Amino acid sequence: MAQIIEEAKKRLFLEMLLLGLAFLMLIAVGFWYLVFRPQHQLYQTITTIMGSLLFIVIIFLGLGIIGTVYAIIKGHTFPFLQNSIRFAVYLLYPMAIYVGKMLDIEKEAVERSFIAVNNQLVKAKVKGIPPQNILILTPHCLQKSDCPHKITVNAWNCKQCGRCSINGLLDLSCKYGVQVAVVTGGTLARIMIKKMRPKAIVAVACERDLTAGIQDAYPIPVLGVLNMRPEGPCMNTSVNLDLVEEKILELVQPLAAASGKR
Ligand code: SF4
Incomplete structure (x- = not known):
């Protein structure tokens, strides 16, 4: 039973991160929509650069979330994913809290989930x-x-x-x-x-x-x-x-x- 509760706790934070990631993807798609619309050359260059950067960030974040899920399931981490994991879990923590707030999820519940995910990552590493x-x-x-x-x-x-x-x-x-x-x-x-x-x-x-x-x-x-x-x-x-x-x-x-x- 305790194990099920622990898993549910970890899942909540990861779900908030995934929703945040989906939100970033929507913004990136918006940029690429602008790229393919007829517009001034300068704006096209700016939107292309911003859209590309955002996609790189999304891929980096996605790898971090995959690395985190792997660490939770398997109990160890890949050293080459350390930076992505840190970026996804620790730097995007405010975004997870924000997404939770939009969905009316208690802040303390997201914090508890973050602590459970962090503990698992430390244990794995x-x-x-x-x-x-x-x-x-x-x-x-x-x-x-x-x-x-x-x-x-x-x-x-x-x-x-x-x-x-x-x-x-x-x-x-x-x-x-x-x-x-x-x-x-x-x-x-x-x-x-x-x-x-x-x-x-x-x-x-x-x-x-x-x-x-x-x-x-x-x-x-x-x-x-x-x-x-x-x-x-x-x-x-x-x-x-x-x-x-x-x-x-x-x-x-x-x-x-x-x-x-x-
Ligand atoms: S801090 Fe130490 S001495 Fe003070 S109440 Fe707790 S156990 Fe007793």
Whole structure:
């Protein structure tokens, strides 16, 4: 069941991209219509150049979408398609959100789908990362709001009383030797990434922060895990620790994870 939901999630974002691609094709066809209409030589040259450029972009994008679907189905990517995939998935993300909005699809649903697609691409591409080069990056809203300890300065200031998910994340850090940072927002996240210099990140956040963080952190690969918000956004949130552990293992043992031998 979880697998079916996961597939449906990935499909939504790809569908938005395909619709966006179809829209670009319509514009390209419009340009070519203008090319073959009798008109001034200068306009004909301009429309020919623009129509040709647009078709090249569409082919590039189409290859990126094919590469993404292949990575989702087969669990690995073709290195020569990396640029097309990046262009299609990450740079066209705003277009996918826009298409979703036109179709009255909830923005968070498209964001969740983007995160699922990104996770699959990272899983397909990233090979065994040493645990000490993995950073668990998490927002401070995971901390109990009445906890007096300043864990954004140093996550290890947490006394591990067990009242919030920070406790479990530190346990995972001890178990696997990965780093942990608790941040108050994008700026501190960037500072921590610069300071800790991870080769891969397991990020915990809401849909909006995860999609922004995944794009901000590029070229560092990020596996996203959505937080849970029983008391609403940004307040006493929590995270499924099994999912975080699964993502760490995917980065440490990607070949085994990709081939289903775990
Ligand atoms: S586990 Fe306890 S001490 Fe640590 S951050 Fe959460 S509430 Fe504070």
